[in-house]
Amino acid sequence: MIDLRSDTVTLPTPAMRAVMAAAPVGDDVYGDDPTVNALEARTAELLGKEAAVFVPTGTMSNQIGVRAHTEPGDLVLIDESAHIVRSESGAPAALSGVTLKPLPGRGGVFTAADVDDAIEPEHPFNPIHLESPARLLCVENTHNGGGGTVWSLEQVQAVCAAARRHGLATHLDGARLWHATAATGVPEARFAAPFDTVNVCFSKGLGAPVGSALAGSRELVARARRFKQQFGGGFRQAGILAAAALHALEHHRGGLSADVASARALARGVACIDGLELDLDRVQSNLVRFRVTAMQAGAFATRCHAGGVHLLPQGESGVRAVTHRDISAPDVERALDIMRRVLRAASRSQGRSGPCN
Ligand SMILES: Cc1ncc(COP(=O)(O)O)c(C=O)c1O
Known part of the structure; x- marks a missing residue:
């Protein structure tokens, strides 16, 4: 069978299984797993961020990101066909109590003007407390629902600058950011630079069996760790999984x-x-x-x-x-x-x- 359903069907190689079996491990909830710690440090380095936290899935990574930036009742601006909108089982509402404001992306790519249009301008005739406060802008690169569309650096910078003008934080769902880099030659860290938090997945084209990470500032990642635990993502000897992800970063990333x-x-x-x-x-x-x-x-x-x-x-x-x-x-x-x-x-x-x- 030629399986083209998804890149999540990729299987661990014998070399990957060997490093998993040999991985030094500890209790990750106590911060004791040396392989998880090494993966988090390497991921943060690749993305040009201060810190990263290893989690079981891209969905959890996105959701602890959304939760870390918001409080219940807040508004999140996001392309209408984003994975967070269509395929995370209503998690932003269920777990963070936020409202999503879908933006009209073209192939998943929207513009700074779309961001501006989504924000109600302040005016003395409009009581400001009627609005859900807009707190966060999410971008997906590459964009799954858009057909694997790659946002250019200029497009990303423009929407993030618009978000900042309106006082919004920014989150990148970079489940396949590795492929954006493979397609354009732009390093992951440059794509990640305009964002406060970035989700990346190891379990898709990179070929690891499990795992994603959320990267950002030390402070935001510390806050996200609390929600990782709250959402049931605290794992123990996860170094066995982190070893596969580290192996994928070092040996599979270049082949994408x-x-x-x-x-x-x-x-x-x-x-x-x-x-x-x-x-x-x-x-x-x-x-x-x-x-x-x-x-x-x-x-x-x-x-x-x-x-x-x-x-x-x-x-x-x-x-x-x-x-x-x-x-x-x-x-x-x-x-x-x-x-x-x-x-x-x-x-x-x-x-x-x-x-x-
Ligand atoms: C763009 C994007 N974000 C997030 C996810 C969620 O990843 P996971 O399946 O690990 O929860 C996916 C999964 O395919 C995805 O395509």
Whole structure:
């Protein structure tokens, strides 16, 4: 099976398992785990921040970030299709008691003007206590729901400057920030610099089995640690997991540009298959989103699965494919071949002319 559902399906390598087995460990709740401590220090260094805290998931990392910046009743500005909005099970409301104000991003990217528009200007006729106080701006880079879109440094700097003008803190959901760097050559620390807190994940394209981290100032990370504990994320001999993440940072991070190249190859192939539609400009990292016009996306995904390629259907016509370290160049060609065969069979059964190649 060529599994293109997500880069979270990547499996730990034998070398990674070996370092996990040999990792020195201690009780992380007491701050005693040397491998967790080493991972936190290395992550903070890579992101140019003072400190970092290791947590089980990207969702927890985002949520302790949101909680650390806000109090119940506050307003959080965020793109409408962000992971925090769509796929964290209502956690900002449930855990932090905040309201999300969705911004109209294009491929997940919004502008400083969108931030300005979302903030009600003060005026003596409008009692200020009617508003939820806007406290936080969140950005996602790369943007999953937008199709792996990469925010440029200039775009990030512009929205963070707007946030500062309005007195907002800033959080980056950089679950796949590593891929933004692989795609652009801009170091992670430069992308992270305008933000107060940054979430990064080790369990996606980097290939570690578990784990994310929240980085920021010493003070903010200390506050976030309290919410890590409150949200049930205090773990003990977690060095076994941190060892995998450290190994991934040192040995897998440099190879992520191969995922970007595979995604481009896959996208170019998809773009020339009759019955599929894709905007090549939107393929900027390791995610490939396209539309099926010849049949329902669900039926397409089921038939592709039967043929040996696992894709994620999204809605009536959308499909997501994600390239990762366990997908080779021949896998991409095979996946394209399976998609072509599925569509050819469908068009034959509907008496239509076949796909272009
Ligand atoms: C952009 C983004 N943020 C956060 C997460 C959450 O990570 P986790 O699945 O580790 O909770 C994901 C997961 O896919 C994601 O794509």
